[in-house]
Amino acid sequence: MKFLTAEPFRIKMVEKVKKTTISERQQILKDAQFNAFRIKAENVYIDCLTDSGTSAMSNEQWSALMLGDESYAGCKSFYKLEESVKDVFGLPYVQPTHQGRAADYIMAQIYAKQGKYAIGNMHFDTFRGNAEMLGALPVDYVIDEGAKANNEYHAFKGNIDLNKMQSLIDEKGKENISVVIITITCNNNGGQPVSMKNIREVSALAKKYDIPVVLDSARLAENAYFIQQREEGYKDKSIKEITREMFSYCETATMSSKKDGLVNMGGVLATRNKEVLEIANQLAIVHEGFITYGGMSGRDMEALAVGLQEVCEEDYLEYRINQVKYLGNRLKEAGIPIIQPTGGHGVYVDGRQFFPHIPQYEFPSQRLVVALYEEAGVRAVELGACAFGSKDQTTGEPIWPELETMRIAISRRVYTNSHMDVIVNALSHIYSNRDQYRGMKLIYEGRITSLRHFTAGFELL
Numbered sequence: 357m358k359f360l361t362a363e364p365f366r367i368k369m370v371e372k373v374k375k376t377t378i379s380e381r382q383q384i385l386k387d388a389q390f391n392a393f394r395i396k397a398e399n400v401y402i403d404c405l406t407d408s409g410t411s412a413m414s415n416e417q418w419s420a421l422m423l424g425d426e427s428y429a430g431c432k433s434f435y436k437l438e439e440s441v442k443d444v445f446g447l448p449y450v451q452p453t454h455q456g457r458a459a460d461y462i463m464a465q466i467y468a469k470q471g472k473y474a475i476g477n478m479h480f481d482t483f484r485g486n487a488e489m490l491g492a493l494p495v496d497y498v499i500d501e502g503a504k505a506n507n508e509y510h511a512f513k514g515n516i517d518l519n520k521m522q523s524l525i526d527e528k529g530k531e532n533i534s535v536v537i538i539t540i541t542c543n544n545n546g547g548q549p550v551s552m553k554n555i556r557e558v559s560a561l562a563k564k565y566d567i568p569v570v571l572d573s574a575r576l577a578e579n580a581y582f583i584q585q586r587e588e589g590y591k592d593k594s595i596k597e598i599t600r601e602m603f604s605y606c607e608t609a610t611m612s613s614k615k616d617g618l619v620n621m622g623g624v625l626a627t628r629n630k631e632v633l634e635i636a637n638q639l640a641i642v643h644e645g646f647i648t649y650g651g652m653s654g655r656d657m658e659a660l661a662v663g664l665q666e667v668c669e670e671d672y673l674e675y676r677i678n679q680v681k682y683l684g685n686r687l688k689e690a691g692i693p694i695i696q697p698t699g700g701h702g703v704y705v706d707g708r709q710f711f712p713h714i715p716q717y718e719f720p721s722q723r724l725v726v727a728l729y730e731e732a733g734v735r736a737v738e739l740g741a742c743a744f745g746s747k748d749q750t751t752g753e754p755i756w757p758e759l760e761t762m763r764i765a766i767s768r769r770v771y772t773n774s775h776m777d778v779i780v781n782a783l784s785h786i787y788s789n790r791d792q793y794r795g796m797k798l799i800y801e802g803r804i805t806s807l808r809h810f811t812a813g814f815e816l817l
């Protein structure tokens with residue numbers, strides 16, 4: 357539809373959000389030691405901390421909940437979910453899990469091997485944690501255009517670099533590489549998509565050396581939409597034709613249903629390999645629940661079965677991807693430095709460029725998170741010096757990351773473009789007064805540096 361510009365739904369039920377005053381927010385920030393994770397959600401006006409588990413369900417999903425039956429052996433909700441997953445993924449075997457990381461855990465038990473490499477574009481944190489516990493060696497081989505926070509346009513910044521992959525195979529031998537995992541979209545660099553051509557070529561290369569391919573597919577529909585819009589030969593294909601082709605190149609897929617499942621909790625492992633299914637079933641019984649629910653209640657499986665279908669609707673995806681783009685474009689017009697092109701699930705503001713006078717060791721992106729909450733009650737998240745900073749193992753000297761950003765994650769079907777405008781206005785206001793802001797000092801970081809952002813405490817300088 358040529359003039360279609362608004363949300364492809366109407367609002368049937370609303371949830372009130374609280375507006376606080378600036379002095380209340382200053383107190384809240386102080387009480388939270390200036391860490392957004394420590395602010396109560398009820399004190400947030402527009403919550404852009406994450407896109408995970410925050411989707412709004414449709415009337416169809418809410419009514420499906422009522423159809424949910426008990427969750428145990430052979431329950432009927434499982435078969436509905438199985439049908440829906442088979443339809444979208446085109447893979448024959450399905451094991452539900454309580455959330456994505458449980459599917460990751462099972463997948464890692466099967467595909468990650470001690471002392472062997474796991475090639476990925478950018479591995480998700482929970483797989484990385486599993487791999488490390490198993491003694492496997494995860495390597496990130498995203499193309500150079502996707503590895504750095506830059507603004508050069510590339511349609512598929514989530515692609516895997518085939519040359520790097522070939523070199524590792526040549527250097528270490530195929531027997532030392534246990535799996536290739538392609539994350540669609542690539543979460544860690546901003547929800548950047550992977551092209552069908554890249555999935556096909558990575559799969560062909562892996563097949564040549566008998567290395568299995570797994571798709572980590574939390575945002576599978578968003579990736580499919582980017583392929584439809586940007587890749588030659590796909591504009592007349594339906595989203596499901598595209599998702600099925602994507603998964604035709606892998607042996608197994610994992611999914612966090614908290615993103616493109618359009619539900620608040622749940623996960624999926626799907627495979628074409630019967631042996632993988634059997635191991636997954638057994639691991640599920642030990643860790644998750646019986647095969648036909650894997651930690652999900654019947655009603656949650658019903659809602660997910662519907663959500664997986666809705667997320668493949670083109671009207672929905674057009675609205676979804678364009679809302680993220682709308683926010684990105686408006687910020688760009690206001691002169692605010694963002695990472696381009698915008699990806700599937702959020703906009704990343706470049707903290708170093710926003711506050712050039714605040715050095716990285718004084719947490720410029722975290723300062724921006726604090727300013728945005730203080731000014732407008734909008735909660736975003738730092739992905740920079742605090743979240744990704746580390747320490748030298750021997751000297752204890754801090755190591756500062758390449759990425760220094762504030763992520764504004766957009767929940768699915770939750771906010772309107774008027775909310776996006778509030779974010780733009782608030783950031784513009786902060787940007788015009790940027791000289792007045794000073795940095796921050798980390799005063800508490802807990803014991804595990806890689807997890808410090810969740811519980812850290814700060815002081816304003």
Ligand SMILES: *Cc1c(COP(=O)(O)O)cnc(C)c1O
Pocket residue numbers: 408455456457458460480482539543572573574611612613614615622623
């Ligand atoms: C969120 C996510 C996971 C983990 O899923 P949870 O449902 O949060 O446990 C794994 N992989 C990717 C790519 C994700 O985005």
